[in-house]
Amino acid sequence: MKIKLQNVSKAFGDKQLLENFSYTFSVERCTALMGPSGVGKTTLLRLMTGLAKPDKGKIEGIFQNYSMLFQENRLLPFKTALQNVALVSDEKTAKQYLDLLSLKGEYESYPKELSGGMQRRVALARALAFPSDLLILDEPLKGLDEDLRQKVLEILEAESLKRPILWVTHDRREVEFLGASVYEITEAPIINASIQHIL
Numbered sequence: 001m002k003i004k005l006q007n008v009s010k011a012f013g014d015k016q017l018l019e020n021f022s023y024t025f026s027v028e029r030c031t032a033l034m035g036p037s038g039v040g041k042t043t044l045l046r047l048m049t050g051l052a053k054p055d056k057g058k059i060e061g062i063f064q065n066y067s068m069l070f071q072e073n074r075l076l077p078f079k080t081a082l083q084n085v086a087l088v089s090d091e092k093t094a095k096q097y098l099d100l101l102s103l104k105g106e107y108e109s110y111p112k113e114l115s116g117g118m119q120r121r122v123a124l125a126r127a128l129a130f131p132s133d134l135l136i137l138d139e140p141l142k143g144l145d146e147d148l149r150q151k152v153l154e155i156l157e158a159e160s161l162k163r164p165i166l167w168v169t170h171d172r173r174e175v176e177f178l179g180a181s182v183y184e185i186t187e188a189p190i191i192n193a194s195i196q197h198i199l
Contacts, residue, residue, distance in 0.1 A: 030160050
């Protein structure tokens with residue numbers, strides 16, 4: 001799965017995040033985007049999915065059938081955990097992923113009744129439950145304790161055998177555990193010289 005950016009520029013207000021950037025990304029079984037906060041990783045994901053449009057340049061191969069976990073959980077507050085996940089699948093699949101993420105007792109809980117870590121896992125269950133060709137995760141382990149982080153990594157390892165995963169992380173342990181291919185971004189704005197592909 002490849003996506004090609006040609007002379008792409010993108011700014012938000014006065015902040016230039018990509019400048020005349022040309023690069024071809026190859027998304028394999030596990031592919032990670034790494035780099036300091038604010039360097040433009042999330043913007044790059046949004047451009048790759050068509051959620052953001054470049055100010056200049058062209059993008060070929062924009063991802064189509066994908067499920068995405070955003071930095072924010074984006075749960076519907078008026079629906080239960082089970083209902084939030086079943087929105088993109090069915091009740092059986094929703095329960096399967098909630099159980100997998102140790103949320104079996106929270107089917108009927110509303111987001112406001114859940115801790116931050118629980119909300120994160122409900123959002124992850126929803127992304128996993130959608131039958132997509134590609135899973136895109138923006139800092140999926142944010143707010144989880146060490147035991148839960150390990151559990152989620154094991155789930156993602158199994159999931160990567162079914163469909164490719166593209167995710168943003170700051171943690172090299174995640175990359176090493178999943179044996180991921182890494183694109184490391186060193187600075188903003190992202191130009192050709194500020195990205196390195198690490199196999």
